[in-house]
Amino acid sequence: MTELPDSPRGHLERPATKAALVIQHEILRAVREYLSESGFTELLPPVIGPVTDPGSRGAKQVDIDYYGHKYKLMTSAILYKQAALLTFDRIFYIAPNVRLEPPETSATHRHLTEFHQIDVEIAGASREDAMAVAEDIVRHAVRGALGRAGAEMAALGRTADAFVDLSSGPFDRVTHTDAVADLHRLGVPQSPDAEINWEAEEQLSRKASRPFFVTDYPKGSRGFYDREDPADPGRLRNFDLLAPEGFGELASGSEREFRYADLISRMRETGENPAKYAWYVEMARDGIPASAGFGIGAQRLTRYIAGLDAIWQATAYPKLPGVVSP
Numbered sequence: 001m002t003e004l005p006d007s008p009r010g011h012l013e014r015p016a017t018k019a020a021l022v023i024q025h026e027i028l029r030a031v032r033e034y035l036s037e038s039g040f041t042e043l044l045p046p047v048i049g050p051v052t053d054p055g056s057r058g059a060k061q062v063d064i065d066y067y068g069h070k071y072k073l074m075t076s077a078i079l080y081k082q083a084a085l086l087t088f089d090r091i092f093y094i095a096p097n098v099r100l101e102p103p104e105t106s107a108t109h110r111h112l113t114e115f116h117q118i119d120v121e122i123a124g125a126s127r128e129d130a131m132a133v134a135e136d137i138v139r140h141a142v143r144g145a146l147g148r149a150g151a152e153m154a155a156l157g158r159t160a161d162a163f164v165d166l167s168s169g170p171f172d173r174v175t176h177t178d179a180v181a182d183l184h185r186l187g188v189p190q191s192p193d194a195e196i197n198w199e200a201e202e203q204l205s206r207k208a209s210r211p212f213f214v215t216d217y218p219k220g221s222r223g224f225y226d227r228e229d230p231a232d233p234g235r236l237r238n239f240d241l242l243a244p245e246g247f248g249e250l251a252s253g254s255e256r257e258f259r260y261a262d263l264i265s266r267m268r269e270t271g272e273n274p275a276k277y278a279w280y281v282e283m284a285r286d287g288i289p290a291s292a293g294f295g296i297g298a299q300r301l302t303r304y305i306a307g308l309d310a311i312w313q314a315t316a317y318p319k320l321p322g323v324v325s326p
Contacts, residue, residue: 004312008326012316019152020313023145024302028094030144031118031137035092038133043084045077045093045119051277053078054223054270060100073098076295078225079280081121082256085289093119094298103322108198109310110248110300114319118301120253121293127237127255130292131213134241134251135171137296138211142166145305158307162245165210171241172212179204179214195221196240201248208244215239224266226254241296243304250301253294260285 005011032042050069052061053076062073077095084091095117105111120133142163145153153159174182176196183190183200190200195217204214216235219228226236238254257263263284267274274281302314312318319325 004318004320004323004325008317011318016156016313017316019149019155020302020306020308021316022152023149023156023306024298024314026144026147026149027141027302027305028118028298029148030140032094033144034137034140035120038090038136040090040092040120041088043088043091043093045074045095046080047074047096048072049074049080050279051079052076054272058102062098062100075099076117077119078223078293078295079277081119081293082225082258082288082291083280083283085121085123085291086283089123089289091121093117095119095295101321105198106320106322108202108248110198110303111321112299112311112315112319113321114317115300115311115315116298117295118298119293119295121256121291123289123291125255125292127215127239127253127292130253130255130294131171131173131239131241134253134294134296135211138241138250138301139166141301142305153306156306156308158305162307163210168210171210172208174212174214175216176214176218177216193218193220198248201242202246205242205244205248206246208242211241211243211250213239213241220269222254224263224270224272225256227257228262228266237292239294241294243300245304247300247304249297250304251294251296253292255292256290258284258288258290 011017048071050071052072052074061075064071075097077093097117098114100113101111146160180190180192188200188203217238219234219236222236226238229235229237240249241251243250257266264274299311299314303311
């Protein structure tokens, strides 16, 4: 079932909705347990601010009037995650995000305008450190769902058989360049200078039997906060984590740009005005820690683990791009 029910009541009364939300509860419980036991501190993220992640892929930001000032609803808490490392070395949020995605993305079955991210940031970490934590989170989330929501998983037709390959070793890794070449061999159009588009991402995802990483996106395809690789100019020290079976992207992360001069240069290269980010720029000028981090979509992770047809089934109050709903 991929069509949204006619009413909130119709959705909330479906047994499948209850099963999906119980699974999500156990996923988040497992994630919190793993991160807390690994020395991370959970913080409450901001919901509004003078700036937010500049965004990508055509998503628009939401402006609000904040006592006569134009503020933004958070599309991502990434800037605040970096700032939080002035207090703690390892932090995470379960962060609400609002992005006005293009209406056509509702057909992908994996986009919401209102969603949550499991946001993680680690001071002094490399990209590989962040990838290892993301991998552990997915494994713990799967175990939590299977171990504590087994009946609900079974009710949705999802069994441990779907995750046999999950623990067979480190998740595979492929560079953006190699992923694009693979897509071209499959006859799937994809620019070597851009993010992998949704259709191409799904094609890569369908070939896999377990999650895998795509690394080293080209400079210009991502935001100013993704650090350029000093050993490979033009490439970013970043990654996406894709789920198998056609579920697509689960997470996006990187080493962060933190040096003031380089941050200003990257902002200008991406068409951003540094003055707009005054509080963040001033903090970087005074010094912020080097770090790496990522965000995992909570609803996307639920959809993958529960085997749901569409992402709206992983939230109690779904808001699809272009669809006005309660």
